[in-house]
Amino acid sequence: MKKALTLVAAALCLLAASAQHGGTAQRGQRVLAMLMTGATDSLYAEMSAEMRQAMSKTQLSVLWYTMEMTYGKVQSTGQWEEQHVMGYDVAKCRVGFARADLDFSVTFSGDEVAGMFFTPAPEAAPPQEPVTSASFQEKHLVLSCDGYDMPALLTLPKQEAKAPCVIIVHGSGPNDKDGTIGGNKPYAQLARMLAERGVASFRYDKRTFVYRDLPDSIAATLTVDYETTDDAVAAAAMLHAMADDIDTSRLFVLGHSQGGMMIPRIAQRTTAPHGYIMMAAPARRLLDLMMMQLDYLHEHGLYPDWPKARKDMERQIANLRLWGQDAFDSTMPMPMGLPLSYLLDLEGYDQTNEAKTIDKPLLVLNGEADYQVTMDDFNLWKDALQGKPNVTFKSYVGLNHLFMPASTPSLPSDYAKRGTIPAEVADDIANFVKG
Numbered sequence: 464m465k466k467a468l469t470l471v472a473a474a475l476c477l478l479a480a481s482a483q484h485g486g487t488a489q490r491g492q493r494v495l496a497m498l499m500t501g502a503t504d505s506l507y508a509e510m511s512a513e514m515r516q517a518m519s520k521t522q523l524s525v526l527w528y529t530m531e532m533t534y535g536k537v538q539s540t541g542q543w544e545e546q547h548v549m550g551y552d553v554a555k556c557r558v559g560f561a562r563a564d565l566d567f568s569v570t571f572s573g574d575e576v577a578g579m580f581f582t583p584a585p586e587a588a589p590p591q592e593p594v595t596s597a598s599f600q601e602k603h604l605v606l607s608c609d610g611y612d613m614p615a616l617l618t619l620p621k622q623e624a625k626a627p628c629v630i631i632v633h634g635s636g637p638n639d640k641d642g643t644i645g646g647n648k649p650y651a652q653l654a655r656m657l658a659e660r661g662v663a664s665f666r667y668d669k670r671t672f673v674y675r676d677l678p679d680s681i682a683a684t685l686t687v688d689y690e691t692t693d694d695a696v697a698a699a700a701m702l703h704a705m706a707d708d709i710d711t712s713r714l715f716v717l718g719h720s721q722g723g724m725m726i727p728r729i730a731q732r733t734t735a736p737h738g739y740i741m742m743a744a745p746a747r748r749l750l751d752l753m754m755m756q757l758d759y760l761h762e763h764g765l766y767p768d769w770p771k772a773r774k775d776m777e778r779q780i781a782n783l784r785l786w787g788q789d790a791f792d793s794t795m796p797m798p799m800g801l802p803l804s805y806l807l808d809l810e811g812y813d814q815t816n817e818a819k820t821i822d823k824p825l826l827v828l829n830g831e832a833d834y835q836v837t838m839d840d841f842n843l844w845k846d847a848l849q850g851k852p853n854v855t856f857k858s859y860v861g862l863n864h865l866f867m868p869a870s871t872p873s874l875p876s877d878y879a880k881r882g883t884i885p886a887e888v889a890d891d892i893a894n895f896v897k898g
Contacts (some may be wrong), residue, residue, distance in 0.1 A: 488543035491554025491569045494576060498523070503766075505846070506751045511575040515671065518579075519800035521772045530581075533645060535561025541579050551577060553748040557584055561699035562879035563645055580675075583643060596843035598622065599658030602708075606667045608697035611674060615667035615698075616640055617708065620658040627713030627896045628702055629740070632695045632729070634720030637672040642719070642865075645879035649865045650719070652884055653892075663709050665702055670694055686808040691725050696732045703735035713737050718744065720836060720864065726825075727817035738824030740892060743836040743864050746843035749809045750780050750798055759834050763872060825854045826895045828888070830862030833867035857891055 473600035497506040503523035507515065539581070550570040557564060563583065570578035604615040620626050631650050633642060642650035654664040671690055681689070695716060703711050716736045718726045722746025730739060731768035747751050754776065761769035779798040783806055785791040797803055818825070841858055848854045863869035867882030 467764070482721060487545040487552040487571065488554045488556075490552075490571060491556065491567075493544065494554075494569045494579065495556075495567065498526075506576070509574070509576050511572055511577045512576070514577055514579075515800075516802075517640050517800055519796050519798075521776055522800050524766070524768050529552060530560075533879050534563045534565070535879065537561075562876075564715030579886070585689075589887060593618060599655060599807075604665075606694060606698055608670070608694045611670050611694075613667045613670060613673050613694065614640065615665060616654075617705075618654040618658045618664045618666075619662050619708065620663060623661045625706075625708070625710040626661055626663040627715065627737075628665060628711075629657060629711040629715045629717045629892070630695065630698045630702060630736075630898060631664055631666040632691065632698075632716060632718040632725070633669050634722055634743075635690075636669075637675060638669045639672050640666040640668045644865070646881040647867065647878060649884060653866075653889065656884060656886070656889035657893055657896075660889060660897075662893045662896050665698060667694070667698065673681070683804065684801045685805045687721075687725060687805065687812070688728075688808070690805075691722060692728050692732065695722070695725070695729045699729075699733045699735040709865075712733075713896065715740060717742065717892070720744065724814050727814050727821060728812070730823070731817065736823065738826070738896075739821065740826045740828070740895065741844075742816075742828045742866065743830065743833055744827070744840070744844070745836050746815050746840040746847070750783075750806070752840075753799065754780075755837070756835055760875070763874065765875070783807075786810075815843060818844070818848060819851070822853060822897070825851075827854065827856045828866070828891070829858045830864060830866055830869070831858050831860050832862055832863045832871075832873045834873045835864045855895065859885070861889065 480699075480707045487671035496507065497503070501524065505521055506523060507520050511517070537558055538561055539559035541559075544555040546553040546555070553568055554571075555566065557566050565581045566584050568578075568580050569576060599618055599620050604617050604620065606613045606615045631642075631654065633650075638742070640650065650666050654666055657664050669690075677685070695718070697801045699714065699716060702709065702714055705711065714736050715738045716726065717740040718724070718729070719742045723741035724746075726739050726741050726744065730736070747755075754773070756771055757766060757773070757776075760766045772833055776798055779795060781791050782795045783798060786803075786807060797806060825848075827841070827844050829836065829838060831838055838858065845856055859866065859867055862885070863873050863877050865878065865882065866884050866888050867877070868885075870877050
């Protein structure tokens with residue numbers, strides 16, 4: 464039996480609409496209503512055991528506030544649809560928020576809620592071919608790793624026959640090759656800005672985006688290598704063999720957010736890149752960073768229930784860090800509902816210390832208005848890598864986690880607004896790569 468992989472950065476919440484059909488659709492509407500009214504305890508009681516492992520009570524309450532602040536209030540709902548797929552009943556409905564349309568689906572196994580998903584609604588006329596302009600062209604490729612195939616795009620500048628190339632590695636969650644979030648596609652935007660500056664780039668749909676359902680055998684042993692590192696290393700090997708298209712002696716890996724955090728491990732497992740770029744890379748442990756982010760949201764009125772939920776999460780984190788000791792409680796839920804194997808992998812990863820072993824050119828960038836990965840992280844990187852001549856640091860006033868202009872204060876709703884990466888960011892990356 465399969466179950467959905469749920470990661471915190473990709474999880475979304477929802478609002479309800481009136482039911483238009485009975486049966487499965489009406490049950491789906493009821494799930495929406497419970498989320499809308501904050502009846503997460505009741506919803507949790509109706510979730511399957513696998514669903515409870517994938518999504519904790521804390522997540523259910525966090526998701527609602529994140530959704531409303533990111534996408535705004537619900538403006539409309541579409542027709543409910545019912546399906547029966549591989550023994551499961553599925554209810555689907557399009558929900559129109561103020562700043563985006565999302566497709567919601569809820570899956571039932573008997574009387575239990577077995578899955579909930581929000582996905583961006585398809586564009587009315589999605590482009591069928593790669594983009595081509597006067598300054599660049601894009602080629603369809605496929606990244607293969609461990610039996611998985613991920614659609615990819617190679618963006619090539621027209622003005623340079625064999626350009627240096629940057630591999631873009633995603634942040635956490637099931638991201639597409641463009642890094643789509645709300646109304647923004649930061650990876651696509653950055654790729655085309657770099658091409659205009661004579662730098663090629665390679666980006667791909669994340670494994671957990673293409674293959675959303677994981678067998679229990681994988682979900683139970685999930686690591687950040689499966690999610691991020693392995694595919695990045697495979698991409699480096701693939702691009703290093705493409706001497707007809709790019710200058711393989713000037714191959715760089717650019718990691719954003721969690722992708723940036725994993726750069727030290729990626730660097731340990733491949734010799735192909737000439738250098739590395741870390742954009743908004745966490746220097747702290749994942750769970751400590753999550754606590755900081757939720758504290759910030761509460762301080763700005765986005766998560767009123769956080770003080771109570773914080774106590775539960777503190778207990779869960781403290782228990783996790785007792786792993787291997789007699790005092791560890793195996794019956795206690797894992798923080799944020801993440802798999803134990805995944806959390807232990809990240810808890811044992813000291814990225815700032817491992818980054819000291821990188822002797823190739825390294826560029827560390829951060830937005831000064833980023834509330835997810837703050838200047839505290841940036842300064843931790845500076846402290847850890849102080850005095851290393853191969854490392855360059857740069858921060859940008861007023862830019863958020865997407866390296867786009869932030870509101871004051873920076874909030875999740877910024878991501879739903881269409882933004883533009885300033886030319887300065889692309890200039891700095893291009894100059895670093897070409898220099």
